[in-house]
Amino acid sequence: MINDLFLRACKGEPVERTPVWIMRQAGRYLPEYQAVRSKIGFLTLCKTPELAAQLTLQPVDILGVDAAIIFSDILLVAEAFGMNLQLDETKGGPRFTKPIRSSSDIDALSVPDPRSKLRFVLDAIELTKRELQGRVPLIGFCGSPWTLAAYMVEGRGAKDFRRIKRMIFEEPAIVHKLLEKLAETLVIFIESQIAAGADAIQIFDTCGGLLSPDDYREFSLDYLWRVASRAKRNGTPLIVFSKGATALLEEIANIGVDVVGLDWTVDIGEARRRVGARVALQGNLDPTALFASPERIRQEVRTILRKYGKGSGHIFNLGHGILPDTPVSHARALVDAVKEESGAFHQ
């Protein structure tokens, strides 16, 4: 690996400067992405390894980030379970035509073998790894059991995912049945992505913040722990990003992951004091801050670097995905600022 800063930071090993990548760095804000996307549907992009690899590499070339993340979508796992997924980002986001509403809907799901049903992701990882030629590490990813279940039951993105929230109070047992099926599959999916060449894995628990602490432990954290503890990783770093769940940061840091992702609602310095050296931390600039001037972006970067403080174990990132209208020059200003400002914290 020519640039392994990201992997070293995941392990808390010394680095010369803080590595940086951006959630959703391959996506809509890039004109180069839009040029491809204008001709080809989102699902086709995900399922065509050559195209997925091309999109994965774009931000590495354009922004100079320290890690690539495979172009894909967390909901493809639900599709592999036999659900009909419509993924059109221009029409209000992903949608399942027949959401899960009952125990028999869950029984009707066909538990997939990701090695065949999600072969295209693994092929895209293999191809991207060849094309990267060791320039930067490649991150594979998946959704958390809870977040996948929330989408599968709601049928689409929502503010508060009321349907699965009702279900955990009305019929908790069937939610557990769904979560167990998902966890089993995700273990194999993670192992397959690593076998295909992924250098790290991130689990996105975007819906973690919907739950009370007790319910978070029961319906999200316990399954994150199962996935983290069962997937054989042979040292491949595992990142978990549970948006909105920072109240339980200490517990998330204890499930056996290497890195915990932070959204922007927590002070990263305080988060570091809370978790100590148990895990590395990834984050956590408010994505909206990229609408500020490049000078102000640099200030914000300095503030976060200073809050984290000296030493390794920090991967710079936004606190959620980059927003569609973000100017590319501002994303580059972020990456440049991290590269130029962070050396002082590693002397």
Place this chain on the structure above:
Amino acid sequence: MINDLFLRACKGEPVERTPVWIMRQAGRYLPEYQAVRSKIGFLTLCKTPELAAQLTLQPVDILGVDAAIIFSDILLVAEAFGMNLQLDETKGGPRFTKPIRSSSDIDALSVPDPRSKLRFVLDAIELTKRELQGRVPLIGFCGSPWTLAAYMVEGRGAKDFRRIKRMIFEEPAIVHKLLEKLAETLVIFIESQIAAGADAIQIFDTCGGLLSPDDYREFSLDYLWRVASRAKRNGTPLIVFSKGATALLEEIANIGVDVVGLDWTVDIGEARRRVGARVALQGNLDPTALFASPERIRQEVRTILRKYGKGSGHIFNLGHGILPDTPVSHARALVDAVKEESGAFHQ
């Protein structure tokens, strides 16, 4: 006051049992409300003191809650500033036909005197107080400067209120200009509600959780503090509910309020340990829990009472507004359970 449990708990004074009320307790889940609402528009209900008083009293009679809260809406303050408000809960919630998008839009706002422009709220409070005949205290309320500004700039409810989020990074000065105008008006509005007879005031900062800690301090907390410190209250309790902002609980507890409202994502026992006896705490059952069986609701009530522990300073409530489809019998089960289970914690 015949039942002053709520007021005593706000002050941390001894109570025989924990008082309980429910955010949005006068609203859509009640058939008695729907019967009125089916004939009369939402804004007309708010602006007709006799009707507002009638709706305010419904949950006192039907559920037996320990406090009434005046039937109104936080966005009426924005309307008083001259904005055109359309408030139709059946059509996706409130909407401003001409949202604020520039500094000149803010200059064009006419700072209102709430004593004339929001007279109908004050009249409704006076009338309700007479009709309550001291049965339970009456809560007046308003939105926080930040939350009102978020709606006025976005123009409607949203998942992430991106427009005002962009504005605080692109043009922070104009956001401050708007917040200052709002804070001035809210001080007078709070004082007027107290003069009209309100026994307590709650400030709803529903959009507090959108911000990073530093931005929360600058754009929400500082203005909450200004309002809390400037409004002359003569001992009338002030509650602040900043949804999603529990990371900064200690700081919220320090701005001079009597009660801090908690959403359901924090453990109320931990919250109590963090704030000590500085403030009382209000909350914090997940509103979705009211879809569980009455037996399960009672269990959840017991859990929260036990987490808070012995002694006064707890007002039972949901962690956000009651959901529209909630069965009334389940809301009553909540109130009954608090009344029956909480005595043991006050011996």
